[in-house]
Amino acid sequence: MDSMLSLIIGIAVVACLLVGLVVGLVVSSRRGSRPGPPVEGDAPATTVPPAQAPVEPDAEVVPDEAPTQAPVETVEEPAAPALDVPEPASSRLVRLRQRLAGSQNALGKGLLALLSRDRIDEDTWESIEDTLLTADVGVAATTELVEKLRTRLRVEGGGDARQVLREELVALIGADVDRSLSVSGAGEDPGVVLVVGVNGAGKTTTVGKIARILVAEQRSVVLGAADTFRAAAAEQLTTWGDRVGVPVVRGEEGSDPAAVAYRAVDAGAEQGADTVLVDTAGRLQNKKGLMDELGKVKRVVEKKAAVTETLLVLDATTGQNGLIQARVFAEAVDVSGIVLTKLDGSAKGGIVVAVQRELGVPVKLVGLGEGADDLAPFEPGAFVDALLS
Known part of the structure; x- marks a missing residue:
């Protein structure tokens, strides 16, 4: 009985020792898994980042710091060129009359000088004819004009030679002719x-x-x-x-x-x-x-x-x-109409009469210079006044 008790006690003691040994080994193993201070020469420990939650497809990702953007260069577009403002017809006529009055118009000045003589004889009338022909008025128009001047200045008792000449020249050119430009179409057509x-x-x-x-x-x-x-x-x-x-x-x-x-x-x-x-x-x-x-x-x-x-x-x-x-x-x-250019550079203003008679159509526009607005509607009265001024 005593021997049996001693055997049981021995087994219990051995069991306790085994349990204690196992516990010690486990504790020692856990302590060895903890990172200790780095030892010189050891490789640095690798840090594993914590797992991040997946980003939803529609979620907006905001960076920690906005990227630096390059300055945007502003390019100034060139301004559209300013358009010309053309002169109205009224101011054109004034300037054109002044230019014509100062040009080499032998027609008006020559005729006026001859008709202003105290005595108008046959030689004077021949000179008047020569002046008209030289100015390219044309033979038929010259004959017609001279006959009318003769009648009014000699037969009808004379009068103001300048006024008579003006009236006959305007009549010869045609004061009642339609000189407007037909620039409008029918209906919606241009x-x-x-x-x-x-x-x-x-x-x-x-x-x-x-x-x-x-x-x-x-x-x-x-x-x-x-x-x-x-x-x-x-x-x-x-x-x-x-x-x-x-x-x-x-x-x-x-x-x-x-x-x-x-x-x-x-x-x-x-x-x-x-x-x-x-x-x-x-x-x-x-x-x-x-x-x-x-x-x-x-x-x-x-x-x-x-x-x-x-x-x-x-x-x-x-x-x-x-x-x-x-x-x-x-x-x-x-x-349907004539445009006479370079009229200021011509001593032959009679071409206005001749070309109208030749074609049977009116002079509608005249040019008296190289300027952009040196073209104006032709007005017989203004034209003759410029010739005689």
Whole structure:
């Protein structure tokens, strides 16, 4: 019995020792897993970042610090060029009269000097005829004017020679002729103005100046550069259009003038423009070629809108040569009005009378200088007063 008790106690003691040994090993293992202070030469411990919650697709991610943005350079767009403000017709007429009065107008001054003599004999009348013919008034018009002056100054008892001369010159030029420009179309169609004339007469420049007159009247305008055979014509016309904000329809050099003219009228109709001005080719290599070309331009244009005006540009300094040109163009197209350029540089103001009689159409515009607004409506009374001033 005692031996049995001693065996049990021994087993219990051994069991306690085993339990204590196991507990000690576990505690020692846990202590060894704790990081201790780094030992020189050991590799640094790697820090594992804490797990982050997944970002929702629609969530806005805000950075800890906004990135530095480069300064935005402000580019200033160039200001649109200021458009010209064309002069109204009233101020043009005043300035043109002054220029004409100071020009070499042998017609008015010569006649007035002869008619102001105390005694007007046959030699004086011959001198009057010579003065009129030299000024390109023409033989028939000269004969008519001299006969009327003779009757009023000699037969009817004379009177104020200057006043008589003024009245007869105004009557000879035609005071009651309609000289207005037909620049309005029928219905919603634009008015179409064809401008014809030989190169060198100032045709393209005249188109640009007419555009300025219409802009001054608050009309909307489209220009057609249908003189495609002269390289500088389209560029020149574009420059005129840009100055007053008027669009220009142009084609390639050497392209079909009729096609360019049609596209200009079509553009004018689409834009609701009041007037389309078409600059045509001015070659005179032969009359048949000119007639065919201008006739085609007119036919093609009138498929879109009716031509309301055909203006013939003549250089006043060419005298009788200008009349020859006028005849050729009158046969090619139905000219409805005449524009006389460079009238201030001519001593032959009688061309106004001669060209009207030759073509049976009125002078509607005159140019007396190189300035942009040196083109104005022709008024016989103002013209004669300038000649006699």
